[in-house]
Amino acid sequence: MRNRLSRIWVAAGLVGVAGCASDAGNEQSRFVGEWEYDKVSLREQALASAIESVSAGEPDSLSDQERDEVRTWVYEQHEGWNKSVRIHADKTYEFESRTGESSPEITRGSWQWSKSGIVLSDDAGQRLATAELVGGSLVLKLVDEGDAAAEMVMNPAGN
Numbered sequence: 001m002r003n004r005l006s007r008i009w010v011a012a013g014l015v016g017v018a019g020c021a022s023d024a025g026n027e028q029s030r031f032v033g034e035w036e037y038d039k040v041s042l043r044e045q046a047l048a049s050a051i052e053s054v055s056a057g058e059p060d061s062l063s064d065q066e067r068d069e070v071r072t073w074v075y076e077q078h079e080g081w082n083k084s085v086r087i088h089a090d091k092t093y094e095f096e097s098r099t100g101e102s103s104p105e106i107t108r109g110s111w112q113w114s115k116s117g118i119v120l121s122d123d124a125g126q127r128l129a130t131a132e133l134v135g136g137s138l139v140l141k142l143v144d145e146g147d148a149a150a151e152m153v154m155n156p157a158g159n
Contacts, residue, residue: 028113035138035154037083042152047074093120
């Protein structure tokens with residue numbers, strides 16, 4: 001009888017573990033697909049960065065006219081930008097970045113599941129970004145050489 005109860009507990013534990021694995025698989029599948037960046041949020045980030053750069057770190061020093069000129073330039077340049085990521089079920093991805101009429105830059109790599117989402121690495125294994133789903137959008141947190149993260153909000157392609 002005791003042996004039989006032990007088997008039941010082991011079987012119940014395996015079913016629980018299998019259920020958790022299935023839940024993780026379902027969660028991971030939500031990342032799979034093509035995502036395009038949110039042009040409005042990225043444009044505003046580019047504008048803030050340009051103003052910071054043009055003003056040498058003192059945005060309040062710009063006149064309204066200077067600020068408008070920077071805004072016009074950024075908005076014109078930004079119209080030709082296109083960034084997307086295709087996340088595949090086989091744990092690979094392709095990130096495409098195009099500026100204006102230039103040829104697209106394509107980065108390929110692999111992704112792994114983490115507690116908060118997925119981690120994207122290049123083919124050399126270097127971590128490039130983490131991604132999490134927030135309200136139906138994919139939020140990429142890009143990592144540069146200084147480990148400072150910039151966020152890029154992406155929506156399902158075609159939306």
